[in-house]
Amino acid sequence: MIQPGSKSLRKIAVVGRGTAGCLAAASVTRLHPDSDRELHHIYDSRIPVIGVGEGSWPSLVQELRRLTGLPHETVQQRLKGTRKYGVAFEGWGRRHRDFTHYFTPQQVSYAYHLSADSMADLLQEGARARHIDAKVLNIARVEGGAQVEFEGLAPEHYDLVFDARGFPRELHPDRHIDISFIPTNTAVIRRCPAIVKRERDGPVLRHTYTRAVARPHGWIFIIPLTVHTSYGYIFNREISGLAEVESDFDAFLDADGVTEFEQRAVIPFPNFVHRRIYDGAVARIGNAATFMEPLEATAIVSAQFQIGMVLRMRLNRAVEHLERDAPVVNRFLVNNMLCYGLFVGWHYSCGSRYDSRFWRHARDHAWPRHRQAADPQVVDCDALGKFDDMIQLMNQPVIDESDWNRMCAVPLTSYCQLSQGLGC
Numbered sequence: 001m002i003q004p005g006s007k008s009l010r011k012i013a014v015v016g017r018g019t020a021g022c023l024a025a026a027s028v029t030r031l032h033p034d035s036d037r038e039l040h041h042i043y044d045s046r047i048p049v050i051g052v053g054e055g056s057w058p059s060l061v062q063e064l065r066r067l068t069g070l071p072h073e074t075v076q077q078r079l080k081g082t083r084k085y086g087v088a089f090e091g092w093g094r095r096h097r098d099f100t101h102y103f104t105p106q107q108v109s110y111a112y113h114l115s116a117d118s119m120a121d122l123l124q125e126g127a128r129a130r131h132i133d134a135k136v137l138n139i140a141r142v143e144g145g146a147q148v149e150f151e152g153l154a155p156e157h158y159d160l161v162f163d164a165r166g167f168p169r170e171l172h173p174d175r176h177i178d179i180s181f182i183p184t185n186t187a188v189i190r191r192c193p194a195i196v197k198r199e200r201d202g203p204v205l206r207h208t209y210t211r212a213v214a215r216p217h218g219w220i221f222i223i224p225l226t227v228h229t230s231y232g233y234i235f236n237r238e239i240s241g242l243a244e245v246e247s248d249f250d251a252f253l254d255a256d257g258v259t260e261f262e263q264r265a266v267i268p269f270p271n272f273v274h275r276r277i278y279d280g281a282v283a284r285i286g287n288a289a290t291f292m293e294p295l296e297a298t299a300i301v302s303a304q305f306q307i308g309m310v311l312r313m314r315l316n317r318a319v320e321h322l323e324r325d326a327p328v329v330n331r332f333l334v335n336n337m338l339c340y341g342l343f344v345g346w347h348y349s350c351g352s353r354y355d356s357r358f359w360r361h362a363r364d365h366a367w368p369r370h371r372q373a374a375d376p377q378v379v380d381c382d383a384l385g386k387f388d389d390m391i392q393l394m395n396q397p398v399i400d401e402s403d404w405n406r407m408c409a410v411p412l413t414s415y416c417q418l419s420q421g422l423g424c
Contacts, residue, residue: 003032008319009159010037013148014129015136016164017043019054020286020303022120024162025127026067027307032315040156041129042136042148049117054230055084055210055223055297056111058103063304064112064119068126076203078122079114080227082196085207087296089421091214091353099421100209101296104413111297113208113223139163139282146281160281160314162307167287171270177334177379179341182271183348183358183366184218184293188233188242188249189264198226212295213252214352216359217245220252221294231261234293237268239358269293273341275380277333280326283310290337295347296410298340306333331381338374338383339409345370346387350422383408390415 009032014024025041064075076083086102093099103109135151139161146161171178196204204226211222218235233249253261273290277283286303313329314322348362374384386408393403394415406412418424 003315004318005313005315006032006034006037008322009314011040011145011158012037012160012162013040013042013146013156013158014162014164015042015139015148016162016166016286016288017041017120017124018049018164018166018286019116019119019300020288020307021162021164022123022127023067023300023303024164024285024307025129026123027311028162029127029129030067031311039127039129040132040158041124041127042132042134044135045133046135049120054114054116054119054300055087055221055294056114057297057301058109058111059304060111060300064122068122073203075122076112079112079118080225081112081114082204082208082224082226083110083206084113084210085110086209088209088211089214090211092212092219092347092350093352093422093424094350095421095423096353097421099417101414101417101421104411107207110207113210113225115225115227136165141279141281158281160283160310162310163282163284163288164286164303165288167270167272167291171272175275176270177273177275177338177373179271179273179292179338179345179370179373181345181366181368181370181373182292182341183345183362184234184236185269185271186235186237186242187265187267187269187293188235188245189267190231190233190249190253191262191264192229192231192253192258193260194225194227195229196224196226210297214354214359215248215252216354216356217248218358219295219352220249222256229258231258232294234295236358236361239361242266271341273334273337273379275334276330277306277337278310278326278330280322283307285310289333290340292341292344295344296340298344298409302337302340305336309333334379335381335383335386336409338379338381339386342370342374342383342387343409343414346424347418347422350424394419 014021086100088100090098138149145159147155149155208224213220217240221232223230235245271292277289285306349367351359351363376382390408
């Protein structure tokens, strides 16, 4: 295969060993297999990786098959995974009815519930990289590429750097789009006994769903793996105190029949999109590029999208086009990530069965700010226009066949299922 840009990508770095970083290292190995290509996978082993249960979208099933060369069944077992056919919402919306957001074709298309640390281990096995254990002080674009500065080591120059160091400690308006119309900012993660039994001779084939259960202070996810079940309470720490969230979490687990759990972490997080995901030499990926609460499992699919687009563009376009290509690619990535954010925030627009302080804030104050936050003049892209078009399309009495495959980060079928379920 002819790759006009491959000569300009002789030395590549991936910084970070979480899900996004390991995906990037494996993707470089597969998409740029030249033997004279040098790949450095850089991470600080002193920084702990919190292994959580994660959901995904169906695109990951085929992607892991390509990246690992292993059969689907083997991949699923290595991930300690189950087959996710959608998200089961409990108590969301104005109808106060439970509903499911299915992947389509319904009951055919599936993703994985997976162990994040197991996926990182699996991806690292096939990635051909030199591992550098060091603290990274700075990553910056310089003439002819990017420079990585280390603590205690000399700086290194690279043709391309994937920055997968996670979300920023603080948001800065000149660098980040604050999507606080998503009303949550903290997660309490617990690990509980498995509710899905492991099969002796093969992968678990039963249909499973991520549960998203509305609660007075936010909502709880339940992700079933074959070794444990991952629970997380997602809330807003400015509205609810940790003690009252923990108390409600205890009550929920008791009602769910869970008698024991391991407290994993309390994680504060921002909801944001970076304004400069890609500048031609540095590509922010995963939580360094964007973060939003895990309601629709957008994290892994976003990283796949970012990595794939940057690598394919750099490999398939001659370096002479780089300065012109980079702003276009960046705007496209920002637009797509912001579309994900609007889709997630929209889930709160109809409230829930709880008339609590959190849900009144989410419905009446946080979500109405989405138009200001996503104003095209502010974000330099038209995600809001695409989102409005999808809402208008759903309100038509008849949707023309030519529009059935329309997308705004996710397909029209997803918008329609959520609209019906929430009572929009």
